[in-house]
Amino acid sequence: MKSEMEHVVDACRRKDARAQKRLYDEYAPKMLGVCMRYTHSRDEAQDLLHDGFIKIFETINTLQNPAALENWMNQIMVRTAINYITRNREIIYADLTQLPEEYLIDYPDNEKEENTDLPDYSLGQIVNAIQHLPTQCRLVFNMHEVEDMEIATIAHRLHKPESTIRSTLARARRLLRKKLQNEE
Numbered sequence: 001m002k003s004e005m006e007h008v009v010d011a012c013r014r015k016d017a018r019a020q021k022r023l024y025d026e027y028a029p030k031m032l033g034v035c036m037r038y039t040h041s042r043d044e045a046q047d048l049l050h051d052g053f054i055k056i057f058e059t060i061n062t063l064q065n066p067a068a069l070e071n072w073m074n075q076i077m078v079r080t081a082i083n084y085i086t087r088n089r090e091i092i093y094a095d096l097t098q099l100p101e102e103y104l105i106d107y108p109d110n111e112k113e114e115n116t117d118l119p120d121y122s123l124g125q126i127v128n129a130i131q132h133l134p135t136q137c138r139l140v141f142n143m144h145e146v147e148d149m150e151i152a153t154i155a156h157r158l159h160k161p162e163s164t165i166r167s168t169l170a171r172a173r174r175l176l177r178k179k180l181q182n183e184e
Contacts, residue, residue: 002066003066003067005023005026005066005069006066006067008022008023008026009023009060009063009066009069010066012057012060013060013061015057020057023056024053027070027073028049028053030070030074031049031052031053031073031074031077032045032046032049034074034077034078034081035048035049035052035077035080035081037081037130037142037146038078038081038082038084038085038138038139038142039081039084044084048077048080048081048084049077051080051084052073052076052077052080055076055080056073056076059076078143078147079157082139082143082157082158085135085139086158121180121183125180125183126176126180128179128183129175129176129179129180129183130142130176132179133172133175133176134175136168137168137169137171137172137175138172139158140154140158140165140168140169140172141169141172141173141176143157144165144169151165151166151169
């Protein structure tokens with residue numbers, strides 16, 4: 001038995017405008033959160049969101065498993081954002097404070113053994129620190145820590161050597177620690 005969203009996906013494949021609107025209305029807030037992590041402003045994020053949804057509707061026939069819809073859409077939004085950044089190569093900061101709290105990513109402490117001497121930080125402090133990373137550091141940090149991409153995948157997508165990605169990630173972590181420690 002198909003879920004309601006699977007029926008919506010089927011209708012989107014037939015280019016049904018009402019189904020496309022339903023899909024957009026359902027997922028736009030979450031996908032805007034993805035776009036906000038990579039852009040300078042809400043306006044830029046909305047432009048990326050628009051571009052991402054155009055790609056989604058153009059390629060929805062390639063979605064093999066409608067149950068994986070949200071994951072598939074998330075990947076398209078991330079690719080759209082990465083392409084935007086690599087095309088523009090400018091310093092971009094995301095104003096994540098404009099997003100409702102439920103769309104902000106709660107960054108787990110994956111470096112527990114490395115950071116045992118650091119106090120706990122609020123989500124706002126962490127997001128602020130991430131916002132102020134240099135573009136390449138923020139991009140690599142988001143791709144690795146938030147999107148859970150492997151170093152090799154990031155290197156391939158950004159057309160950089162793996163060693164460059166590793167050093168950029170290490171630099172991002174150092175800068176984040178420094179920024180957070182300075183806020184105390």
